[in-house]
Amino acid sequence: MDKWKKFKESYFLYSFLRDPVAIVSFIIFLFLVIVSFSAPLIAPHDPYDTSTISIMDSEIPPVWYGEGDDNFILGTDSQGRDMLSTMMYGMRVSIIIGIGAVALQAFLGVVIGLLSGYIGGRVDAFFMRLADIQLSFSTLMVAIFISAIFQTAFGVGKYSEYAVPILVLIIGIAEWPQYARTVRASVLGEKEKEYVEAAKVIGFGSRWIMFRHILPNTLSPVFVISTIQVANAVMSEAALSFLGLGMPVTKPSLGSLINLGFEYIFSGSWWITIFPGILLIILVLVVNLLGDWLRDVLNPKLYKG
Amino acid sequence: MMEHLLEVNNLEVKFKLRTGELTAIDNVGFTLDKGERLGIVGESGAGKSVTGFSIINLISKPGYISGGEIMFEGKDLTRVSEDVLRHIRGNRISMIFQDPMMTLNPVFTIGEQMAETILAHKNISRKDALEISVEKLRQVHIPSPETRLNQYPHEFSGGMRQRIVIAISLLLDPAIIIADEPTTALDVTIQAEIMELLLELCEKNDTGMILITHDLGVVSQVTEKIAVMYAGRIVEIGSTENIVANPLHPYTKGLIKALPGSRGTGEKLYQIPGSMPNLTEMPKGCAFHPRCELAEGECFSKVPELIQRGNFRRLAACHKF
Amino acid sequence: MHRENRLVTINKLVKKFDISGGFLDQLKIENKKIVRKKTFVHAVNDVSFTVNKGEILSVVGESGCGKSTLARVVVGLYSPWSGEIFYKDKRIDNLDGSQMLSYRKKMQMIFQDPYASLNPRMTVKKTLEEPLRFHEPSISNSEIEEKVLYVMEQVGVNPKWADRYPHEFSGGQRQRVSIARALMVDPEFIVADEPISALDVSIQAQILNLLMDARDNFGLTYMLITHDLSVVEHISTRVCVMYLGTVCEIAPVRNIFSNPLHPYTQALLSAIPKPGVKKKEHIKLKGEVPTPIVLPTGCVFHTRCLYADERCRREIPKPLSYDNGESFVACHGVEEKRI
Numbered sequence: 002m003d004k005w006k007k008f009k010e011s012y013f014l015y016s017f018l019r020d021p022v023a024i025v026s027f028i029i030f031l032f033l034v035i036v037s038f039s040a041p042l043i044a045p046h047d048p049y050d051t052s053t054i055s056i057m058d059s060e061i062p063p064v065w066y067g068e069g070d071d072n073f074i075l076g077t078d079s080q081g082r083d084m085l086s087t088m089m090y091g092m093r094v095s096i097i098i099g100i101g102a103v104a105l106q107a108f109l110g111v112v113i114g115l116l117s118g119y120i121g122g123r124v125d126a127f128f129m130r131l132a133d134i135q136l137s138f139s140t141l142m143v144a145i146f147i148s149a150i151f152q153t154a155f156g157v158g159k160y161s162e163y164a165v166p167i168l169v170l171i172i173g174i175a176e177w178p179q180y181a182r183t184v185r186a187s188v189l190g191e192k193e194k195e196y197v198e199a200a201k202v203i204g205f206g207s208r209w210i211m212f213r214h215i216l217p218n219t220l221s222p223v224f225v226i227s228t229i230q231v232a233n234a235v236m237s238e239a240a241l242s243f244l245g246l247g248m249p250v251t252k253p254s255l256g257s258l259i260n261l262g263f264e265y266i267f268s269g270s271w272w273i274t275i276f277p278g279i280l281l282i283i284l285v286l287v288v289n290l291l292g293d294w295l296r297d298v299l300n301p302k303l304y305k306g
Numbered sequence: 307m308m309e310h311l312l313e314v315n316n317l318e319v320k321f322k323l324r325t326g327e328l329t330a331i332d333n334v335g336f337t338l339d340k341g342e343r344l345g346i347v348g349e350s351g352a353g354k355s356v357t358g359f360s361i362i363n364l365i366s367k368p369g370y371i372s373g374g375e376i377m378f379e380g381k382d383l384t385r386v387s388e389d390v391l392r393h394i395r396g397n398r399i400s401m402i403f404q405d406p407m408m409t410l411n412p413v414f415t416i417g418e419q420m421a422e423t424i425l426a427h428k429n430i431s432r433k434d435a436l437e438i439s440v441e442k443l444r445q446v447h448i449p450s451p452e453t454r455l456n457q458y459p460h461e462f463s464g465g466m467r468q469r470i471v472i473a474i475s476l477l478l479d480p481a482i483i484i485a486d487e488p489t490t491a492l493d494v495t496i497q498a499e500i501m502e503l504l505l506e507l508c509e510k511n512d513t514g515m516i517l518i519t520h521d522l523g524v525v526s527q528v529t530e531k532i533a534v535m536y537a538g539r540i541v542e543i544g545s546t547e548n549i550v551a552n553p554l555h556p557y558t559k560g561l562i563k564a565l566p567g568s569r570g571t572g573e574k575l576y577q578i579p580g581s582m583p584n585l586t587e588m589p590k591g592c593a594f595h596p597r598c599e600l601a602e603g604e605c606f607s608k609v610p611e612l613i614q615r616g617n618f619r620r621l622a623a624c625h626k627f
Numbered sequence: 628m629h630r631e632n633r634l635v636t637i638n639k640l641v642k643k644f645d646i647s648g649g650f651l652d653q654l655k656i657e658n659k660k661i662v663r664k665k666t667f668v669h670a671v672n673d674v675s676f677t678v679n680k681g682e683i684l685s686v687v688g689e690s691g692c693g694k695s696t697l698a699r700v701v702v703g704l705y706s707p708w709s710g711e712i713f714y715k716d717k718r719i720d721n722l723d724g725s726q727m728l729s730y731r732k733k734m735q736m737i738f739q740d741p742y743a744s745l746n747p748r749m750t751v752k753k754t755l756e757e758p759l760r761f762h763e764p765s766i767s768n769s770e771i772e773e774k775v776l777y778v779m780e781q782v783g784v785n786p787k788w789a790d791r792y793p794h795e796f797s798g799g800q801r802q803r804v805s806i807a808r809a810l811m812v813d814p815e816f817i818v819a820d821e822p823i824s825a826l827d828v829s830i831q832a833q834i835l836n837l838l839m840d841a842r843d844n845f846g847l848t849y850m851l852i853t854h855d856l857s858v859v860e861h862i863s864t865r866v867c868v869m870y871l872g873t874v875c876e877i878a879p880v881r882n883i884f885s886n887p888l889h890p891y892t893q894a895l896l897s898a899i900p901k902p903g904v905k906k907k908e909h910i911k912l913k914g915e916v917p918t919p920i921v922l923p924t925g926c927v928f929h930t931r932c933l934y935a936d937e938r939c940r941r942e943i944p945k946p947l948s949y950d951n952g953e954s955f956v957a958c959h960g961v962e963e964k965r966i
Contacts, residue, residue, distance in 0.1 A: 349827035349828055349829060349830075350827055463915050463916075465915070466915075493689035493690055493854065494689065494854065494856070494895060494898045494899060495689065495894055495895060495898045495909075495912060496689075497898065497900070498897075498898035498900070498909045499911065501900070502909075520827065520828055521828075521900065522828075522902040523857075523899070523900030523901050523902050523904075524900045525902075526900065526901065526902045526903050526904055526905065527900050527904065527905065547903070550902050550903040551903055560829060561828055561829055562902060564828065564829055564831070564832035565828075565832075565857065565902060566831075566832070566835060566855075566857045566858045566860065566861030566862065567857045567860055567861055567901070569861070571860065571861055571862075571880060571881070572839070572861070572862065574836050574839060574840075575832040575835055575836055575861070576832065577829075577832040577833045577836055578829045578832070578833075579833075581797045581798075581799050581800070581827070581829070581830055582827070582829070
């Protein structure tokens with residue numbers, strides 16, 4: 002109750018309510034998350050259930066066209082799956098991969114950044130050079146490379162079975178340097194502060210000081226980059242899927258749906274590509290806008306206490 | 307009666323915040339004559355720097371001057387245009403800050419910055435401007451000013467930089483220098499030199515000075531008059547000697563009694579309980595009453611006026627006098 | 628002074644910081660040859676003194692004189708380059724982490740900036756509990772609670788505010804919490820690094836009084852690092868004057884203020900502005916403080932000293948002891964009775 006009251010009076014809520022872009026973005030984001038995660042309950046069809054899919058229904062245009070079918074509001078894809086339902090399921094896959102990958106990035110990055118910043122010296126030099134090397138490749142290149150190795154090593158069948166965790170791993174490993182650098186920079190600032198010296202004088206060990214004292218004070222920038230990284234991870238996943246290295250066609254994400262429809266775009270079935278494309282853009286855009294707002298709020302120069 | 311060089315009347319500065327408006331400075335008034343030196347003393351948050359800034363209307367948003375007048379050379383500085391103000395700033399009234407790097411631009415040489423300042427206000431040749439600069443640097447006792455002119459700010463020590471800032475503030479022979487904690491960041495031996503220099507230059511050029519500081523010792527050395535500020539108001543104003551020797555307001559009394567050195571070694575110091583109220587939670591009545599031993603009756607309800615007290619030309623704002 | 632009265636003794640302490648950077652930065656060309664050369668900041672040079680039980684030893688000097696570094700070496704935040712530190716009779720500068728723990732409890736530190744010295748994400752209660760839980764793992768929750776409340780009361784922080792975060796307090800209150808944290812583990816020796824210089828004038832007296840009270844109530848010994856000489860005069864028993872990492876003079880407070888011997892001490896004292904005193908003559912030093920990277924030869928003060936002669940430029944002065952070994956002065960001029 003007390004916490005709730007504090008929250009209601011906080012600068013956080015205040016600035017949120019003053020920012021219409023943030024409010025609209027948040028509402029859309031919330032809507033998309035709810036729709037995608039309750040897809041099994043509310044989606045009109047189950048695109049994973051092959052028994053309900055009929056190839057006879059393939060490439061039906063959206064309902065407002067003459068040939069449309071009331072059963073498939075946004076039409077169907079080349080395999081006869083309902084576009085609306087497939088997109089809802091696909092968005093769920095995209096969001097899960099996005100958040101999962103960011104959780105992994107954040108974990109790796111925060112731990113490495115903390116160690117680099119606090120211990121310094123050779124540990125720092127090693128990890129930061131590693132980060133430099135990795136950043137000098139593009140994320141996508143690293144991801145393509147790793148996923149290609151996975152596919153050849155396990156075979157395409159096995160790969161599609163474990164596609165979600167593998168994609169989380171690929172995208173997670175590809176982007177940790179972002180976090181590591183941010184955390185390291187703020188650890189370098191925090192470790193000079195007197196409360197850290199006070200903890201040392203008391204006699205606490207390095208691990209305690211790092212995780213109990215320094216880490217909580219470096220989390221604000223982590224939150225900010227996390228939102229932007231979720232958007233990036235969703236995009237990376239879509240890009241990989243578009244290149245055919247991501248989610249299999251049987252369990253499509255937004256990216257693989259776009260890829261799937263791309264073959265048909267010139268034969269007139271534009272909806273298979275365009276609808277997931279628009280959805281992807283909206284999803285990434287609102288996450289980015291929320292991230293921008295969060296950065297403004299958590300900017301320690303503007304916001305104290 | 308002779309007209310004052312600077313006359314501030316009922317100055318009020320407010321800050322617009324999301325929770326409403328805050329009064330940072332309320333009913334502040336004082337005068338400064340030609341060549342006179344006034345000290346504004348107070349703790350952080352008392353409004354002393356805001357007062358200094360508001361004289362040349364340099365208050366940054368969300369603050370603004372919401373009332374009162376600042377009369378200088380026949381003009382009310384709260385009403386004049388930005389063009390007129392720009393002409394007055396740095397030219398007729400100059401300012402010295404605590405951090406010299408607030409005035410000095412790290413990417414230009416000292417000479418460029420000094421000449422620039424002169425050329426902005428005077429229509430003379432660059433060569434003449436540099437000559438004036440050398441002369442002013444000599445006045446602030448910077449050795450070999452001709453060569454130093456071509457150096458960058460980072461090539462000087464903290465004390466030297468503050469000297470340069472003083473030289474810059476003197477470039478156009480201003481009528482008033484406002485010095486905001488000019489020596490707080492410096493060591494005592496350098497502080498002594500800088501204060502001595504300021505005093506010497508003000509006396510020589512008959513320049514008025516407003517010295518903003520928290521240090522009663524520094525103020526005693528150079529000023530003739532002190533205004534003590536507390537929570538956005540002047541609580542006491544009078545001659546430096548009188549105030550330090552015989553303070554009237556309980557806050558001033560407390561401040562002076564609380565200084566180490568006012569009692570024998572190792573004895574407990576007098577202490578004013580509590581701390582200065584935040585602008586957001588200003589107490590009713592006299593702002594000092596929660597910390598005042600004498601507070602009673604109308605201290606809790608009515609803000610005391612700053613009125614004449616005692617024999618000397620002293621003003622104090624206290625009900626319990 | 629009796630041996631058993633000694634609490635902390637430091638002997639020939641030297642602290643240098645290596646600022647030469649990476650391997651490539653260290654390479655320099657000399658005589659057409661590439662040599663590897665390290666650059667050091669000489670923060671503390673050959674400092675020796677004793678802090679006696681129950682006293683307040685003030686270390687004064689201007690910024691960059693190494694007094695804060697000295698404080699941090701003494702409490703073990705930095706390890707010394709060379710020299711020895713004794714606690715009572717036990718040498719502590721070479722102990723490992725676990726051996727050092729019992730001395731950590733005895734020696735605590737109070738910091739300058741009350742806005743940086745408390746962890747902003749921890750409530751006052753957590754801040755105060757933590758040291759005690761760490762050093763006395765067996766202690767019960769109710770005992771901890773009791774102690775927290777007791778110490779909060781002692782330092783003048785309302786125990787009702789235990790669940791607040793540091794940003795909800797004023798600077799003076801934070802400094803009180805910071806002192807409370809140091810007191811939680813029942814220390815004997817406290818190093819206070821500029822404990823009042825970041826505070827407002829009316830708050831400074833409160834904190835000074837608190838420090839004096841705590842000394843009486845908890846039987847503490849202080850090493851006080853400060854640049855404020857009026858505070859020094861008021862609170863300390865002995866004063867150590869430092870210049871450029873070197874001790875110029877150590878003497879009881881009344882001797883320092885009534886009869887300063889070292890030329891630097893004299894200059895420093897003459898520069899203090901006193902309330903109610905119009906401008907007075909102060910001793911003007913020549914030049915500026917040299918960088919601690921390249922120390923002057925001989926006496927480090929000779930470049931600014933009004934009395935320096937050939938010997939001062941050549942030979943490092945030895946501390947001249949007088950007054951039963953309680954006072955020292957390191958100056959050729961004093962030794963030769965020139966000053």
